[in-house]
Amino acid sequence: MSNLNQDHGHSQQASYIGPEGVLEKRKQYFFPCTHHFYRNPPQIVRGKMQYLYDEQGREYVDFFAGVSVVACGHCNEQITAKTIEQLQTLQHTTTIYLTQPMVDLAERLANGVLPGSLKRTFFCNSGSEANEGAMLLARLHTKRRDFIALEYGLHGRTYLTMGVTGIPMWRSDDHLDTGVTFIPRPYDPELDDETAARRSVEALREVLDKKGDTIAAMIVEPIQGNGGMITPPNWYFREVKALLEQYGVLLIADEIQTGFGRTGKMFAMEHYGVVPDIMAMAKALGNGVPIGAFATTDEIAASFNRPSASTFGGNPMSAVTALAVLDYIEHEGLVERAERVGGRLIKGLRILQEKHQLIVDVRGKGFMCGAELRGADAQASADLTDAVLEQMKDLGYIIGKNGTGRNVLAFQPPIIMPSQDVDAMLKALDDVLTACEAGEC
Template sequence: MHPTYIGPDKVLEKRKQYFFPCTHHFYQDPPQIVQGSMHKLIDHTGKEYTDFFAGVSVVACGHCNEHITTKTIEQLTKLQHTTTIYLTEPMVELAERLANDYLPGELKRTFFCNSGSEANEGALLLARLHTKRKDFLALEYGLHGRTFLTMGVTGMPMWRTDDYLDPHVTFIPRPYDEEMDTEDAAHRSIAALRQVLAEKGDTFAAMIVEPIQGNGGIIVPPDWYLREVKALLSEYGVLLIADEIQTGFGRTGRMFAMDHYEIAPDIITMAKALGNGVPIGAFATTDAIAASFNRPSASTFGGNPVSAATAMAVLDYIEQEQLVARSAELGGQLKDGLRALQVKHSVIADVRGKGLMVGAELNTGEASLNAALTDRVLESMKHRGYLIGKNGVGRNVLAFQPPLIMPEDEIQTMLSVLDEVLSEAVYTDEERGSKDGRDS
């Protein structure tokens, strides 16, 4: 161990002593991560890991990418912070570039903040201000944040921490059910939405959706689904908020996931990959809707010069390296490889996703073992030098959301290692009958 690193045991000890008990971590034997470089992370012993999770879709351009960090450091040496009450150039340049080059449809005006939760909170507030309505619609098992309104529209039970959330939220079934055909599940969702709107459509300010549910298990709706949602909402004057916190900036093989469905939302939210690890969030809308947000507001750190300059460098790098097209190409290879493993390993129940946002759902046939098997696979992959995420309602979906700069040969090598791990990780009959065989 490097003499300047205290090591995982001490880190865990200090977390236990000084953190809130709500803070958890991956792995029974977690490493202390001390360094990153593009698609690699390094622990306190010098061991390298290939990162297939990217901090949950954050470092899309790679860890400590020198083309980006150089611009960050350059801005740090000139002007670090002022806040929005003073005039600075980076934030207006970023807003102009988003409007002219990337935002879908007629979306033009941007409000900068610091995180995805803040972006979604602001979007929900904007919808209320514009429509003069109180209620919201959301999909079951979506995740939109950990602030008051965003937790209220979050449909994942494990993330609805507050027992006194905003009651003005109606959830409808998401366009997925493991017991149903995808098309049938999507039609069921539309029917539920149609019924709710017929009953009280004039009470809803907006519906918030992830174009692809992330923490819900990498759930991809049929291509027609969101177009139908938008059409129904428009009949009742209800706004559509697209939560692109995880899916934005090339993750799914398009700049924004909504581009797959050929519709523009009324409001779009962004964060994560836009800063490549430097905190930044934003929500954007049209001239007409933005005009309703005219009461005084601000964000102390939102759009600060460092975050804005970093985001500009991120956009430069995405364009220069053609990362959107690269995500589509590599994502296809990753899905093909996982589907080949699905044929070999019956424990892989489903492979789904777009671009480099791919999920492989594990199913042992016994629901009580699925999450434990997923942890077992993650632990074994970590031992072999690969970091993979997990999500899903049952925490049994392997989540592959790597940096978009991941080398093609690393994907093939990871698949080979995963093949070995799956062969070893499946529970034996003896373990199935004993709690001693289950990972925590």
């Protein structure tokens, strides 16, 4: 396919104000904390499965999926038909009233989707809210206050979730909760993976020995997304869970980005043979419709018996959409596809790593992976990454970026991405990296 295909089926509309107009309104009406990718950003006006289209009708293959959200593809007709039908029937009543979609969704999650004995679900609106609720639940159950988190994790922008977020740029509040102990994550560029993971476990042991009786839970991402696609060795979380259990500390798995098939398992923790005590979910469950949830066992859920509700959580429209998402994941074999086609992507990136010295590492599982780029220094690495993103966008490919130095190319595409688009993107990336190494980037 031509990566700059014109979307002839949807002609340019006079109502589009264009990138300059959008940027000007953002400048006037948004908070200054809001940023965007690209020196020359397009105005995205339409999406269809793995494709996005700008105001000029140019086509882009989306390898970021709105940060792991549209796993089933943009405007997937099989899903949006269900959403529209419910939207025209009953959109909202709140959890106080009895509606069927949310209980059908909770039942569906408990019977064949959630791992182990996770059964009870509390619905909310976002990943931040899901993690916040999971942390509150841990406090209620253990009657303890404090938390353990990994350095460079990202868990949200609410008060508790920002407190356990270990990436400095996302800790916006200067007065966060002080009851959080950070330990090294199971990764260090100066160490091999086994040594780094072992150091992390020993740090956890030391914290638990000193103040385990004050700690309610440890919260982790099975794969750190914004932290740079950090993927621990397969034994790591088994040892973490065993240690936590010795001290009565709960394990919260933040599966906001990793959940619902993206890594080649329904949930990424399944790669590690661990069932967490509490699991937080969002993003892909709604395929673009806002929804969040946290789930746990009967025993732990029984501790959350004080009055609580979420005005929009589990509303009929989001619940019906989520049910359609689960149907689509199952019927289209997306978990297996993420393993198979995502494995093809990772293999291709590793081949490029062998060819291009600018790629220093490739990490991840399935369709959640990253390629770390490195220039002469930290700033050069970040600038290089921005230049690669810009050129790939101009060739018709949307790629994300993350990492503590903002120098990791992030690949989190719709899971429906076909192998031919993966191969074409890798060829384009090969060409861009070759140009960069020749000083043309």
